[in-house]
Amino acid sequence: MRADAPVLQSSMSTDSLHIGPVPVPPDLSSPDAADFLDVVELGNLVQRGVWGSDDFRRDGRQEHAAFRSNPYEERLILAAQRDGRIVGRAIIDLPLTDNLSACYLDLSVHPEARSEGVGGALYAEAERYVRSRGRSTVMAWSEVSLTADGRAPGAPGRGEDLVPASGAGSFPSGDPAARMALSRGFDLAQVDRCSVLDLGSGRNAAADAFAAAQAAAGPDYEVLRWEGHCPDDRLDQYARLRQAMSTDAPLGDLDLDEEDWDGARVREAENRLERGGGRSLVAAVLHRPTGELAGHTVLERYEAAPAVANQEDTLVLRAHRGHRLGMLLKAANLLALRSAWPGVERIYTWNAEENAFMLAVNVELGFVPAGWVAGWQKRLGPSAV
Numbered sequence: 547m548r549a550d551a552p553v554l555q556s557s558m559s560t561d562s563l564h565i566g567p568v569p570v571p572p573d574l575s576s577p578d579a580a581d582f583l584d585v586v587e588l589g590n591l592v593q594r595g596v597w598g599s600d601d602f603r604r605d606g607r608q609e610h611a612a613f614r615s616n617p618y619e620e621r622l623i624l625a626a627q628r629d630g631r632i633v634g635r636a637i638i639d640l641p642l643t644d645n646l647s648a649c650y651l652d653l654s655v656h657p658e659a660r661s662e663g664v665g666g667a668l669y670a671e672a673e674r675y676v677r678s679r680g681r682s683t684v685m686a687w688s689e690v691s692l693t694a695d696g697r698a699p700g701a702p703g704r705g706e707d708l709v710p711a712s713g714a715g716s717f718p719s720g721d722p723a724a725r726m727a728l729s730r731g732f733d734l735a736q737v738d739r740c741s742v743l744d745l746g747s748g749r750n751a752a753a754d755a756f757a758a759a760q761a762a763a764g765p766d767y768e769v770l771r772w773e774g775h776c777p778d779d780r781l782d783q784y785a786r787l788r789q790a791m792s793t794d795a796p797l798g799d800l801d802l803d804e805e806d807w808d809g810a811r812v813r814e815a816e817n818r819l820e821r822g823g824g825r826s827l828v829a830a831v832l833h834r835p836t837g838e839l840a841g842h843t844v845l846e847r848y849e850a851a852p853a854v855a856n857q858e859d860t861l862v863l864r865a866h867r868g869h870r871l872g873m874l875l876k877a878a879n880l881l882a883l884r885s886a887w888p889g890v891e892r893i894y895t896w897n898a899e900e901n902a903f904m905l906a907v908n909v910e911l912g913f914v915p916a917g918w919v920a921g922w923q924k925r926l927g928p929s930a931v
């Protein structure tokens with residue numbers, strides 16, 4: 547850890563564990579970058595442990611772009627260090643222009659250092675910090691992948707599952723992150739399904755689905771596409787779609803407010819993605835009679851995992867639902883991906899288990915379940931940790 551970084555003594559009774567912030571270095575070649583890069587690699591190790599692959603690998607460049615301060619979000623890295631080695635990390639995100647009482651937390655502990663109090667000590671420090679920043683709601687997400695026999699650890703019928711208030715989906719109660727979240731006062735606010743499309747088997751489905759959706763949507767709707775940067779003349783409309791996306795997808799019990807988007811925020815996000823070695827592929831649908839965009843979908847890809855693309859936003863504005871536009875957009879973007887990014891072999895997508903429409907579209911396109919994501923939420927009371 548950097549010698550001049552403020553090191554906080556953890557609340558642990560053992561004398562060897564230190565918890566303190568890791569600064570984001572000015573650039574990755576600076577001498578300060580070593581701890582930051584160790585924190586990045588710890589995240590990769592933990593992801594590999596969950597998913598059994600490097601499909602969600604992030605490199606230093608990507609994380610450097612993600613962690614640099616921007617006008618919309620502030621991020622703090624806390625690292626737990628034992629005997630000169632980083633054994634755990636907590637990433638705390640504070641939204642700065644909306645959701646001002648919320649914060650998002652991500653905890654990871656090295657597999658060889660688990661069940662020794664590292665996660666608990668990191669959590670205590672993180673909660674102390676977010677309280678000091680005046681945030682009153684903490685949200686966190688934890689993941690489980692499908693077991694080798696094709697059954698989710700939390701598959702219904704095992705009698706040991708946690709079910710969110712919506713009744714949609716479930717999550718294994720014995721999972722360490724679930725146990726930890728419950729014991730720290732979090733509720734299970736939502737369950738998302740992570741699905742994967744193997745492009746070797748899904749390409750034909752997109753072509754047929756696009757033709758059928760186009761016929762259903764009719765001549766009032768036209769698909770527009772761009773890679774990287776939204777055309778200037780569509781920027782304000784696209785920002786409105788991005789804003790609507792923040793609350794139009796089902797949120798379960800997560801206490802999220804609509805985000806505040808404008809053209810400048812779209813450009814900042816596009817530039818940050820590029821600085822991190824990422825690219826985006828966007829399909830939007832134009833409603834010809836009004837000249838307005840009616841919906842959009844986004845695929846993203848990073849140099850750190852070139853065989854993988856991630857499905858990000860998909861939105862159709864309420865006034866335009868019921869015309870197969872969700873399928874039109876997704877199928878159009880899958881077809882565009884074939885020529886734009888021929889090296890991509892798999893696409894991942896995440897959907898709330900209560901989002902029956904979007905899940906049905908994805909299943910039709912050939913996506914199959916890969917795992918589940920629990921959304922946890924804690925409203926901080928007045929008491930200390």
Ligand SMILES: CC(C)(COP(=O)(O)OP(=O)(O)OC[C@H]1O[C@@H](n2cnc3c(N)ncnc32)[C@H](O)[C@@H]1OP(=O)(O)O)[C@@H](O)C(=O)NCCC(=O)NCCS
Binds near residue numbers: 687689726729
């Ligand atoms: C969840 C995780 C951070 C816990 O880290 P840890 O250092 O093992 O945690 P601790 O030893 O401090 O234990 C904290 C709590 O975790 C739970 N826990 C720890 N080990 C466990 C195990 N083997 N089985 C079940 N629960 C366990 C307990 O609830 C424990 O609370 P307690 O100390 O009051 O009994 C760690 O397992 C991890 O990194 N998992 C993968 C990433 C992840 O899911 N992160 C959460 C996303 S926000």
